[in-house]
Amino acid sequence: MNRGPKESTTPDATGLLLWLWRGYLRRRTGLLLIALVFMFLEGSMFGFLSYMMKPMFDQVLVGGSATALVWVALAIFAIFTTRALASVVQKVLLTRISQLTVGDIRLDLLQNLMTLDSTFHQNFPPGYLMQRIEGDVESINKVWKTIITGAGRDVVALVALFGVAISVDWRWTLAALVGTPLLVAPAMLFQRYVRANARVTRDVAAKLSTRLNEVFHGIVPVKLNRLERYQWKRYRDLTRQRIRLEVKSSFGQAAIPGLIDVMSGVGFVVVLFYGGSEILSGEKTVGDTMAFFTALGLAFEPLRRLGAFSGIWQVAAASIERIKELLDMVPELRDPDVPKPAPEGIPGILLEDVFLEYGDTPILRGTSFEAEAGKTTALVGASGAGKSTVFNLLTRLVDPDAGRISLGGVGVSEMTLGDLRSLFSVVSQDSLLFDETLRENILLGQTGVSEADLDDALEAAHVADFLPRLSDGLDSPVGPRGTNLSGGQRQRVAIARALLRNTPVLLLDEATSALDAQSEAVVQKALDRLSQGRTTLVIAHRLSTVRNADKIVVMDQGQVVDQGTHDELIARGGVYADLHRLQFDDS
Numbered sequence: 001m002n003r004g005p006k007e008s009t010t011p012d013a014t015g016l017l018l019w020l021w022r023g024y025l026r027r028r029t030g031l032l033l034i035a036l037v038f039m040f041l042e043g044s045m046f047g048f049l050s051y052m053m054k055p056m057f058d059q060v061l062v063g064g065s066a067t068a069l070v071w072v073a074l075a076i077f078a079i080f081t082t083r084a085l086a087s088v089v090q091k092v093l094l095t096r097i098s099q100l101t102v103g104d105i106r107l108d109l110l111q112n113l114m115t116l117d118s119t120f121h122q123n124f125p126p127g128y129l130m131q132r133i134e135g136d137v138e139s140i141n142k143v144w145k146t147i148i149t150g151a152g153r154d155v156v157a158l159v160a161l162f163g164v165a166i167s168v169d170w171r172w173t174l175a176a177l178v179g180t181p182l183l184v185a186p187a188m189l190f191q192r193y194v195r196a197n198a199r200v201t202r203d204v205a206a207k208l209s210t211r212l213n214e215v216f217h218g219i220v221p222v223k224l225n226r227l228e229r230y231q232w233k234r235y236r237d238l239t240r241q242r243i244r245l246e247v248k249s250s251f252g253q254a255a256i257p258g259l260i261d262v263m264s265g266v267g268f269v270v271v272l273f274y275g276g277s278e279i280l281s282g283e284k285t286v287g288d289t290m291a292f293f294t295a296l297g298l299a300f301e302p303l304r305r306l307g308a309f310s311g312i313w314q315v316a317a318a319s320i321e322r323i324k325e326l327l328d329m330v331p332e333l334r335d336p337d338v339p340k341p342a343p344e345g346i347p348g349i350l351l352e353d354v355f356l357e358y359g360d361t362p363i364l365r366g367t368s369f370e371a372e373a374g375k376t377t378a379l380v381g382a383s384g385a386g387k388s389t390v391f392n393l394l395t396r397l398v399d400p401d402a403g404r405i406s407l408g409g410v411g412v413s414e415m416t417l418g419d420l421r422s423l424f425s426v427v428s429q430d431s432l433l434f435d436e437t438l439r440e441n442i443l444l445g446q447t448g449v450s451e452a453d454l455d456d457a458l459e460a461a462h463v464a465d466f467l468p469r470l471s472d473g474l475d476s477p478v479g480p481r482g483t484n485l486s487g488g489q490r491q492r493v494a495i496a497r498a499l500l501r502n503t504p505v506l507l508l509d510e511a512t513s514a515l516d517a518q519s520e521a522v523v524q525k526a527l528d529r530l531s532q533g534r535t536t537l538v539i540a541h542r543l544s545t546v547r548n549a550d551k552i553v554v555m556d557q558g559q560v561v562d563q564g565t566h567d568e569l570i571a572r573g574g575v576y577a578d579l580h581r582l583q584f585d586d587s
């Protein structure tokens with residue numbers, strides 16, 4: 001079992017931020033520093049601007065000095081151009097940093113999710129995981145920008161603006177801030193509200209993508225069972241839920257900057273009343289007063305942004321927690337600490353007293369059999385007998401509760417997963433084809449395959465037979481999951497794949513749905529060719545395969561109940577003879 005997501009230990013905000021910094025942001029320190037310099041530059045320009053109000057009013061407007069007019073105008077122009085340039089540079093740099101960072105997180109997530117066990121993937125459907133990788137990471141992206149911009153530009157702007165305000169009158173500045181302490185309690189309440197909401201919103205978003213994924217993957221059954229309206233309604237209900245949550249969340253997020261507005265309003269009023277007499281008596285110049293109020297006015301925006309930050313952070317924290325959980329998960333099925341080398345040559349397969357339960361249901365109950373090296377062994381048994389489970393155990397998609405499974409004497413858990421899986425080719429009718437071209441589906445990333453080898457494989461797998469009928473030959477797209485091809489064609493593609501992989505062991509899961517006689521004959525020929533010189537284990541449904549097998553292993557309810565050749569088993573009567581009568585109806 002995977003260590004599932006932990007609900008109880010919610011790391012605090014600082015912990016999450018540190019985790020992000022250590023894991024992802026630290027490696028971008030260089031770029032970050034450059035971006036910060038430009039942000040400082042951008043932020044400080046507001047301070048200069050408000051400071052310029054003093055000479056503008058006192059020397060130009062009141063004093064009427066023409067020289068002052070020129071230099072004040074030039075200075076203001078310089079302030080705006082510097083701000084514009086710095087702003088462009090910092091935005092581009094910031095986008096680069098944040099995209100690099102979220103790119104890293106996405107890649108790490110994908111890498112880790114692909115290693116997790118099948119049980120994990122049964123519990124977390126594809127749509128859910130896609131939402132994690134895309135949606136949750138995106139909300140981190142947002143917080144990056146806000147944190148960095150906040151730290152770099154807005155804090156500097158605030159320091160500069162308050163510097164100007166204090167230089168005019170520190171008592172006025174204090175008076176302007178009188179409302180601040182009143183903000184703390186409601187802001188904290190709103191934060192908690194936003195975070196709780198954000199967690200549910202992320203959940204609903206994941207459910208929404210799961211729905212879509214299910215619908216589009218299952219579009220044919222959806223249509224055939226007339227489920228369009230049903231699926232649409234389920235999606236609609238979730239969408240409504242999401243709308244409610246997003247609206248609530250936006251209220252929570254907007255409320256904090258709203259509080260800051262109220263506080264600023266209070267500040268203005270207090271200063272006007274408190275400092276009003278000094279203004280009226282002329283104790284303060286118009287320039288002083290203007291510089292003070294410009295600084296205060298300009299401080300609004302960065303203050304609001306910093307206020308909004310706490311909301312954005314709460315939303316992101318909910319995502320970061322989830323991402324961290326996924327990244328922290330480790331697969332139960334992993335490489336041994338000291339792996340043994342994979343067996344050389346063509347290994348035989350041995351199962352010794354293997355037990356496996358799913359939940360509390362026993363699936364395999366002391367399964368033992370041998371598939372001899374270089375021979376073909378057929379597994380037969382009623383549906384649910386545990387045949388596919390044997391394949392899953394061999395390829396270590398699951399580990400047994402007890403017993404030993406070995407190839408050429410080396411236990412499957414004694415070698416690395418990579419070495420183990422390199423021993424097998426798996427061919428089945430639903431052998432997954434990817435939505436790429438036929439060529440890519442056959443080569444599966446193998447480079448260095450010569451055209452001659454490829455042609456041989458196509459010929460031997462009888463892919464060459466239907467190739468001329470495809471519009472673009474090997475470069476024809478096979479459609480999602482190979483839906484442009486027929487069952488028999490898909491199987492032949494999988495056989496060509498296996499021929500090129502050229503592994504010593506072949507696991508063959510025959511189609512349960514019957515192919516037409518002609519396809520069956522072609523596929524059978526291709527398979528015969530493929531199994532030459534390999535250890536072949538086949539879940540058999542076809543009479544021909546069963547008859548030709550060197551050995552037949554009969555499974556029933558997770559146990560091997562009989563084994564031998566076709567003739568021996570028929571002669572003995574029992575489960576095989578019954579199955580045979582039932583399935584092939586030829587006795």
Ligand code: ADP
Pocket residue numbers: 122358363381382383384385386387388389390
């Ligand atoms: P066969 O291939 O012989 O038809 P399987 O090996 O596929 O049988 O399945 C054997 C039993 O194990 C079935 O009863 C099936 O329901 C159960 N089973 C298979 N996979 C799982 C799983 N991931 N979780 C729970 N039960 C499973």
